[in-house]
Amino acid sequence: MCAVQERHAYRVRIERRVMSNFIKKISRRTIMQALIALPALSLFRNQPAVSDPNGIDPDEIVEVNGWILRRSDLA
Amino acid sequence: MIFDSYEAYKQASFKPKVCLLGSGPAGTTIARKLGAAGIPVVVLEAGSREFSDESQDFYRGATVGDDYFDLDITRLRFMGGSSNHWAGWCRVLDSQDFEPKAWAPDTGWPISRADIEPYLPEVRDILELPDFRPDVPISDDIRWVQLIKSGAVRFGEKFADELDRSKNIAVVLNTYATELAGDGRRVTGAKLWSNGEGAGTITADYFITCTGGLENSKLLLWSNQRSNGGVVPNAAALGRYWMEHPTFEGGNAILTNYSEFEVDASNEAFFSPTPAAMERLQILNFGIRLIEMPYPNVKRLIADLACTAPTMAEWMSDQLSQRLRCAAQLYVAWEQAPLASNQIELSKTDVDHAGVPRVELHWKKSPLERRTLLEGLRLFGTTMAQKNLGRVRIADWIGNGGDYPTNEETAGHHHMGGTRMGTDVLKSVVDANCKVHGMDNLYVGGSSVFCTSGQCNPTTTITALACRLGDHLSKVITV
Numbered sequence A: 001m002c003a004v005q006e007r008h009a010y011r012v013r014i015e016r017r018v019m020s021n022f023i024k025k026i027s028r029r030t031i032m033q034a035l036i037a038l039p040a041l042s043l044f045r046n047q048p049a050v051s052d053p054n055g056i057d058p059d060e061i062v063e064v065n066g067w068i069l070r071r072s073d074l075a
Numbered sequence B: 001m002i003f004d005s006y007e008a009y010k011q012a013s014f015k016p017k018v019c020l021l022g023s024g025p026a027g028t029t030i031a032r033k034l035g036a037a038g039i040p041v042v043v044l045e046a047g048s049r050e051f052s053d054e055s056q057d058f059y060r061g062a063t064v065g066d067d068y069f070d071l072d073i074t075r076l077r078f079m080g081g082s083s084n085h086w087a088g089w090c091r092v093l094d095s096q097d098f099e100p101k102a103w104a105p106d107t108g109w110p111i112s113r114a115d116i117e118p119y120l121p122e123v124r125d126i127l128e129l130p131d132f133r134p135d136v137p138i139s140d141d142i143r144w145v146q147l148i149k150s151g152a153v154r155f156g157e158k159f160a161d162e163l164d165r166s167k168n169i170a171v172v173l174n175t176y177a178t179e180l181a182g183d184g185r186r187v188t189g190a191k192l193w194s195n196g197e198g199a200g201t202i203t204a205d206y207f208i209t210c211t212g213g214l215e216n217s218k219l220l221l222w223s224n225q226r227s228n229g230g231v232v233p234n235a236a237a238l239g240r241y242w243m244e245h246p247t248f249e250g251g252n253a254i255l256t257n258y259s260e261f262e263v264d265a266s267n268e269a270f271f272s273p274t275p276a277a278m279e280r281l282q283i284l285n286f287g288i289r290l291i292e293m294p295y296p297n298v299k300r301l302i303a304d305l306a307c308t309a310p311t312m313a314e315w316m317s318d319q320l321s322q323r324l325r326c327a328a329q330l331y332v333a334w335e336q337a338p339l340a341s342n343q344i345e346l347s348k349t350d351v352d353h354a355g356v357p358r359v360e361l362h363w364k365k366s367p368l369e370r371r372t373l374l375e376g377l378r379l380f381g382t383t384m385a386q387k388n389l390g391r392v393r394i395a396d397w398i399g400n401g402g403d404y405p406t407n408e409e410t411a412g413h414h415h416m417g418g419t420r421m422g423t424d425v426l427k428s429v430v431d432a433n434c435k436v437h438g439m440d441n442l443y444v445g446g447s448s449v450f451c452t453s454g455q456c457n458p459t460t461t462i463t464a465l466a467c468r469l470g471d472h473l474s475k476v477i478t479v
């Protein structure tokens, strides 16, 4: 094995060890959550920012004076 | 054959195998099935061919508890029974109505809807109905349901000629079966009252009582009392678990597009919660009837909405100026929780002309029903808003937990329970074949055998159960 090949093999071994330590440290549950979130993250990237700065959902269902309305109806 | 008196019948020397009491939808259907199977059956009918005050007076009684109709108003006592004034609204109980609900004690039947489904084509013929259509879900929570408004078959009129021509069926009018006699295993005879006096006893191998959802219990309670438990040996549940369909105006709806729903000829559409929503909220079955609203009331509704949601109200008045149909009243009817305390008793103070105690009905709506009413309307309102189909306003008395209004419909004239079907003799009176527990020859027809009421009108299911019982007895009885 030449010097270049030796360096490459060494790097691969180190990387594997670092990855497995990383995987051991974070829980399986966190990884699953990250995997589930991935497609959603890409979706969010294409979306404009949430329209209401206060985080109020205009489609939320509210009951006012007996009426069952969307929050946006109350404008 | 139809006889106008028991005297006339006696002269005909007819030898019945089966004695059937009552000629309403249940009795007539079972008699026709037995007659078609070649089994001789005598049908004793307390009333005559037409309404009379004298006959109707036997139906007087008292109610204790919540407001209810006078008991001589809520049913009819002549040939054809209450089918002489029923409205003809038809639907079979839902599959889930037959299943136990973990959150509502004493629910569930010993049979499933599949057990009556084979009889539905026959029921459609009898009641002259179009095809049944499956429910259409409009959200995860709400389904749009079919309630057929039929021509309301009058059983007495429709089948009189057929019964008159029949060699196997003898209908005997003006003949009131006041009590059954029994020895704890078999009914040995029925005592009769005709033309204002006792008319002796009739015997037969089998007896079927189809005297209606109040009278079945009364007849059996009285018979049992007179024969020391010889007619209903396991009587713990007799008269109990009585149910109705409470009916009230529940609110209003503004519809973004009225033509979203295929309304019927009278511009009405019907909705119910899905089984999943009932389970999630732990409520009972529930029916919403959407009725087109008269114009002046729509204006009042818009004014009310303007206080809460002005933009919405403005949009609505725009709509109103373009087309008049955009608002509806919501009538609600619901399944009652089966409670042992809702029961028919024999009056201790009042008897009819034949000396039989009158009915005393103990009836109250329960807190679970109150929650069903509120949550059912919320489900509908939420679906309408989420799908942008319209907006719903729940009536104040429902939202505020106020008393039930006293000036409204109150209930459906649907008398269910009292001789309910089941396997536990402490909680039921008849078995899955409608045979009284412990008795070899006594059966019950009609909605008194219902274990739960569902939300829909009962007569379609009554007729299906009657076809099933007729079929069963045709196999059991040998001629």
Ligand SMILES: Cc1cc2nc3c(=O)[nH]c(=O)nc-3n(C[C@H](O)[C@H](O)[C@H](O)COP(=O)(O)OP(=O)(O)OC[C@H]3O[C@@H](n4cnc5c(N)ncnc54)[C@H](O)[C@@H]3O)c2cc1C
Pocket (backbone or CB within 6 Å): B021, B022, B023, B024, B025, B026, B027, B044, B045, B046, B047, B073, B074, B075, B076, B077, B078, B079, B080, B081, B082, B083, B085, B086, B087, B088, B089, B090, B175, B176, B177, B178, B210, B211, B212, B213, B215, B219, B412, B413, B414, B415, B445, B446, B447, B457, B458, B459, B460, B462
């Ligand atoms: C105003 C009104 C509207 C209705 N609308 C609808 C509707 O739209 N849809 C629906 O599904 N249901 C409706 N119903 C209910 C429907 O009428 C009943 O479910 C149906 O008639 C019950 O049939 P039945 O044969 O069990 O009893 P019944 O129709 O009550 O018949 C019982 C018969 O037994 C006779 N009888 C009673 N006691 C004795 C005795 N001791 N000896 C001999 N004969 C006796 C009676 O005279 C009667 O003819 C309505 C009822 C009313 C009052």
